[in-house]
Amino acid sequence: MRVLLIEDDEALQAGLSEALAAQTYAVDVFARGELGLAALEAVAYDALILDLGLPDLDGLQVLRRLRARGHGLPVLLLTARSDWQDRVRGLDLGADDYLVKPFVLPELLARLRALCRRHAAAQHALIQLGRLSLDTAQQVASLGAEPLALTPKEWALLLDLCLSSPKIVPKRKLAQGLSQWDRDVSANALESHISRLRGKLVNAGLQLDTVRGVGYRLVARE
Template identity: 45%
Template sequence: MRVLLIEDDPTLGRALQEFLTGQGYAVDWLAEGQRALLAIKNYTYDLVVLDLNLPDMDGLEVLRTFRQQGSQIPVLVLTARDALADRVAGLDAGADDYLSKPFELDELAARVRAFARRHLGTVIPVIEFGSISFDTVHRELRVAGELLTVSVREMSVLEILLSRASKVVTKQQITQALSAMDADFSENAVEVYVYRLRKRLEGRGVAIKTVRGFGYMLELEESA
């Protein structure tokens, strides 16, 4: 899932970018409203995390602007404005959720995961396919009941394939979902993660099939 973080505080912005990246998301961090509007116009995002106190324009104006332009990107407002009137104004402007500062990182992570489940088209906390069981809340992967430790990127690739199990997912779709504008992430990297996942899933009854010219598909092995 690709996230646009709009936060003008450099310390907090950097910390949140690192934290969300560590959770498996591709995160672009911008500090100005005008630059954020340009990014929303030119890139595809699955979630916007928006601070309201920006140096060049009010965050609510940023929100109203891209809503008026027809954007339906989910928005989590993240701000020190915690009065009832402020929360109402944020939701009326088009926000989907509102988290007041200061906040706990665990709560932020839980709210972002909720948006991620919506993006994947499911509100089921555990996705199961064959011998695979993936807990989307606690980010735990089990194969045949055994806890499997994989890297954050590997888990993100597998989650995308699981969300579309038995359907083809293109390399471009995976790359776009996991790429940030300042990150060196390519279709070649996707191939590497898929190769590693294949090795980990060998003999487990589930396989990642290459559909030449298109991408990959998670499927049950015939012997399973």
């Protein structure tokens, strides 16, 4: 995934770039709003991390312009401002979430993952695979006409697997999707969740494969 970071604080630029790269994101960094807007016209980004206090354009101006141009990518605002009204204006202008400085990197990464999941799900409001249907707007699953009861963790795993089907989803990516509940998800814990999910999909016309040493793959049975 490719992320655009518009932030003028050099130390924060470096820290965020390193943390994002460690999570396998490709990152482009700009210190000025005008340069960031120009990059948005040239590159298809998956998400934007936007500081409100920029030296040329205010972050809210950047946000207003990108939404006016039809860019629908998820936006995470960063602000050192204590004024709640700026945060409200940002959300009203189309930001998806915000963080107040100072913040901890694990929280930023978790919020970014959540934004990207919601955005991906919104592009696929109804997902159908085999007899399985996922209504991402309502976050409900069904097998044919019967509702399928899932825990929040099972829903997150199943959504990741369905959105990537028939490709393999790496264990690391699935574990990251569960980090909002458990910061460190062990391989055994992940396998336990997958095992329970596999049991619920017995009559779904699907096959949840373990690709040893790599990850998991959900495919429709022929």
